[in-house]
Amino acid sequence: MPLSWDDSNVQIDDGAHVARSAIFEPVDLTGSAQPIVIGRGCRIAPGAVLYGGVVLGEGVVVEDHSVVGKPEFGYAMGHHYDGHAGTCTVGAGSIIRAGAHVYSNVVLGEQVHIGHHTLVRSAVRLGAGTQLAHFVSVERGSQFGGNVRSSPHTHITGGTVVEDRVFFGAGVKTINDKSMVWRAGTPVVLEAPYFAEGAAIGSGSTIAAGVHVGRWALVGSQSLVLRDVPEGVIVVGVPARERGPRPHPDGD
Ligand SMILES: CC(C)(COP(=O)(O)OP(=O)(O)OC[C@H]1O[C@@H](n2cnc3c(N)ncnc32)[C@H](O)[C@@H]1OP(=O)(O)O)[C@@H](O)C(=O)NCCC(=O)NCCS
Numbered sequence: 001m002p003l004s005w006d007d008s009n010v011q012i013d014d015g016a017h018v019a020r021s022a023i024f025e026p027v028d029l030t031g032s033a034q035p036i037v038i039g040r041g042c043r044i045a046p047g048a049v050l051y052g053g054v055v056l057g058e059g060v061v062v063e064d065h066s067v068v069g070k071p072e073f074g075y076a077m078g079h080h081y082d083g084h085a086g087t088c089t090v091g092a093g094s095i096i097r098a099g100a101h102v103y104s105n106v107v108l109g110e111q112v113h114i115g116h117h118t119l120v121r122s123a124v125r126l127g128a129g130t131q132l133a134h135f136v137s138v139e140r141g142s143q144f145g146g147n148v149r150s151s152p153h154t155h156i157t158g159g160t161v162v163e164d165r166v167f168f169g170a171g172v173k174t175i176n177d178k179s180m181v182w183r184a185g186t187p188v189v190l191e192a193p194y195f196a197e198g199a200a201i202g203s204g205s206t207i208a209a210g211v212h213v214g215r216w217a218l219v220g221s222q223s224l225v226l227r228d229v230p231e232g233v234i235v236v237g238v239p240a241r242e243r244g245p246r247p248h249p250d251g252d
Pocket of ligand 1 (some may be wrong): 218
């Protein structure tokens with residue numbers, strides 16, 4: 001049902017279905033307005049909220065009560081965000097499940113799945129085919145390659161780099177702040193972990209600040225990783241220790 005929308009800031013392409021109770025908010029907290037673009041064949045469910053700067057590719061599904069393009073506002077880690085909206089681009093075929101929050105200045109590639117109640121903060125990039133399950137949090141500025149998978153309840157700290165085909169089990173915790181000094185005016189040194197291509201992180205593991213997990217390495221469940229993990233090995237335990245090679249999943 002193409003809806004005729006009388007707001008000139010909202011462009012709804014042919015074949016899009018927009019629920020009557022979907023909410024469009026083109027004007028950000030600084031007072032500037034940006035267009036909202038709903039591509040062909042998109043489906044916007046009841047109660048979904050779309051902010052100015054959102055551009056949805058063809059066939060994107062935004063489920064009930066999810067929020068897309070939300071501008072950052074308030075103080076966090078040495079920055080004050082004034083509520084200005086950038087663009088939030090969602091690639092064709094992506095699905096944003098009910099209750100998810102995707103902030104402004106985000107780029108989602110094609111066929112990205114954002115699970116129920118998952119949080120994607122500003123300046124995050126998720127490559128094509130990436131799938132995040134429910135209750136995952138991806139903090140500001142994290143950069144994901146394509147076909148990354150995350151099971152529920154995993155926390156990706158701000159500024160984390162995740163290359164293609166990385167797998168996170170459930171409840172993985174990542175850390176970028178070793179000293180935990182949180183006083184106004186104190187410079188905070190943040191150092192996020194890095195996950196190279198194909199790395200697999202077992203459920204319940206914690207990856208410390210600045211750790212580099214090598215290509216196709218595997219971290220066993222419930223491990224505490226304090227040191228860099230070389231390419232192609234398995235580490236387990238608290239603290240994690242190497243216990244042998246990991247056969248390459250592609251048989252290479
Ligand atoms: C690390 C892992 C790959 C090892 O599997 P495996 O090669 O079949 O190993 P085994 O079960 O035969 O155990 C071998 C040894 O490692 C130990 N071990 C296995 N997993 C371990 C872990 N996570 N932490 C500590 N020790 C572990 C075993 O106790 C055993 O020790 P032993 O030789 O002294 O008896 C696997 O146990 C694991 O943790 N996989 C991650 C699964 C996961 O989290 N999936 C997410 C899905 S959402």
